[in-house]
Amino acid sequence: MRIGAVSHPTAPERVTALIGISDIEAAAQRIAGHVVRTPTVPSPGLSTLLGVPVTVKLELLQRTGSFKARGATAKLLSLTEAERAAGVVAMSGGNHGVAVAVMAAALDVKATVVMPRTAPARSIALAEEAGASLRLTDGMAEAFQLVDRLRDEGLTLVHPFDDPVVIAGQGTVGLEFADDADELTDVLVSVGGGGLIAGVAAALRARRPDVRVWGVETAGAEAMSEALAAGGPLPVALSSVVTTLSAPSVSQLTYDHVSTLVSEVLVVPDQEAVEGCLDLAEHAKLWTEPAAGCLLPAARQVRKRVGDDARLGLVVCGGNTTTREILGWAEQFGLL
Structure with a gap:
């Protein structure tokens, strides 16, 4: 081994x-x-x-x-009213995106999820089924770059780990x-x-x-x-x-x-x-x-x-x- x-x-x-x-x-x-x-x-x-x-x-x-549902929920519940109203954005290789999509829907927060096209097909489907706005990129580096742009446009970032x-x-x-x-x-x-x-x-x-x-x-x-x-x-x-x-x-x-x-x-x-x-x-x-x-x-x-x-x-x-x-x-x- x-x-x-x-x-x-x-x-x-x-x-x-x-x-x-x-x-x-x-x-x-x-x-x-x-x-x-x-x-x-x-x-x-x-x-x-x-x-x-x-x-x-x-x-x-x-x-x-x-x-991932744990960290996503903790962050969503910590948002101010202004942040909730703006909606959130998350980038993910799969599980974080699904967690943010599902838990945001449960808490009535609009979510955008950015994933690479190489993410598991099931994760992509689950995030979309939960009602998130799904954006696919060519890779994780491109996903992080897109999220930076969306955050600059006013969405609240739910980072997978830097929070x-x-x-x-x-x-x-x-x-x-x-x-x-x-x-x-x-x-x-x-x-x-x-x-x-x-x-x-x-x-x-x-x-x-x-x-x-x-x-x-x-x-x-x-x-x-x-x-x-x-x-x-x-x-x-x-x-x-x-x-x-x-x-x-x-x-x-x-x-x-x-x-x-x-x-x-x-x-x-x-x-x-x-x-x-x-x-x-x-x-x-x-x-x-x-x-x-x-x-x-x-x-x-x-x-x-x-x-x-x-x-x-x-x-x-x-x-x-x-x-x-x-x-x-x-x-x-x-x-x-």
Whole structure:
């Protein structure tokens, strides 16, 4: 198994203010009536497969099929009347756009969603079905550029990760995990722009300070790994099939959280992420997207490093992919 690990350098001397546990607790209260408190359960199948106890946080059972509903709801509920009236705009590789579209409709806020044409077909359809005004671009970089123009025209940005309110919303995943799981030594979290891992790490640092947090990216979607290696955010080239992790760069806000709170970021090849989806389906009875499938090969690496005393936690971030897409990737990588 080829997994590269990028450990972060010494934390920078000047760090932007990190999200605190009080911010996350306030977000949890705000969104409680709008999102699902997803199950946190032991996985006998994964425990047998990895040889140590494994607990999974099932965010694929969240509204809209991923954790993104949390941050989107927290942000939408924080808007002023003027911002609500102006409407919101979001850019996304899939899940964030669906979450903003669905939750904005539920809260009677007009939403525009910008996605690359490479986004999962199901995500594009769901955002449109929810009533959002959908704009498609040739890639994620073009999506971010279009959103900048729409924001200048007066729409209120709901950023997928560069927003403390959104990060606090995503941090409620970690809050619930800390409260509901049995013993944990290591928690693995997928990384795109870094909003989820920033919030989860902040929550776990406060509630379970001895737990190590590991980030997981796919090769060709290494915005956080490259930022950690460079000492700060920078634009990166994208080539991964995992579009839901394909941020063209992380933000200073998410970088500061990860460089301060996260042990390492592991990089998993696309093939192993897709194989992880197949293994999760077979051994854990979970239908996941590759953004969650990448956790399993990374978990094998963490288990090897930590040894028999490991007690692993996996944040299964989402399941928004179709049978056709999974089978297509599996055939592409010779896994069938």
